[in-house]
Amino acid sequence: MAGVRVGLVSDTHGYLDRWLWPLFGGVERILHAGDIGGYHLVRELATIAPVEAIRGNTDGFHSRYGELLTTAVAGTSIHIRHKVDLGPAALSALARSIGADVVLFGHSHRPFLEQRGRTLFVNPGSATKSRTGTNTAGILVIDEAGLSVTIHELREGLPVYLAQRALEEPGTTIARAGERASGGQSPAV
Numbered sequence: 001m002a003g004v005r006v007g008l009v010s011d012t013h014g015y016l017d018r019w020l021w022p023l024f025g026g027v028e029r030i031l032h033a034g035d036i037g038g039y040h041l042v043r044e045l046a047t048i049a050p051v052e053a054i055r056g057n058t059d060g061f062h063s064r065y066g067e068l069l070t071t072a073v074a075g076t077s078i079h080i081r082h083k084v085d086l087g088p089a090a091l092s093a094l095a096r097s098i099g100a101d102v103v104l105f106g107h108s109h110r111p112f113l114e115q116r117g118r119t120l121f122v123n124p125g126s127a128t129k130s131r132t133g134t135n136t137a138g139i140l141v142i143d144e145a146g147l148s149v150t151i152h153e154l155r156e157g158l159p160v161y162l163a164q165r166a167l168e169e170p171g172t173t174i175a176r177a178g179e180r181a182s183g184g185q186s187p188a189v
């Protein structure tokens, strides 16, 4: 089974990298963790798949989106917020208080992928204004084996993955900002 694929993106700040299209091909939904930079970007992304989004700190007081959103895809609960305190105690506390399978966030413009308890924290990085030198976005795959997330460079020759995490290997951080994972396999695009 190929599984259900979900596109993860954040901090687009008014510009959609064209390599989001091949990366997000075949996704069931796209989730945006804020600092969108204009509703027209959501309309463009919605030509790929239905979009759910929140507002970031630069999206303005009158944004149509809330600051927090909890949704579900294929039985997987996903909580979306723009900012997450990455201190170890704060991450664990947030994992306990939210209880979601996945917490999707952004704001730092740096990819982050870490398991805390039953919650997988994912920052796909910025698709437009990376602070690591590489614009990135993520793919969540939900299948009978569980969840896996890959974070991809947005560039010709997709998919090049930066980080991969599967729930079968709890308790370790696979990759932090700017660090490349080794091994694993990239999902079909």
Ligand SMILES: [Mn+2]
Pocket (backbone or CB within 6 Å): 011, 013, 035, 056, 058, 107, 109
């Ligand atoms: Mn931002």
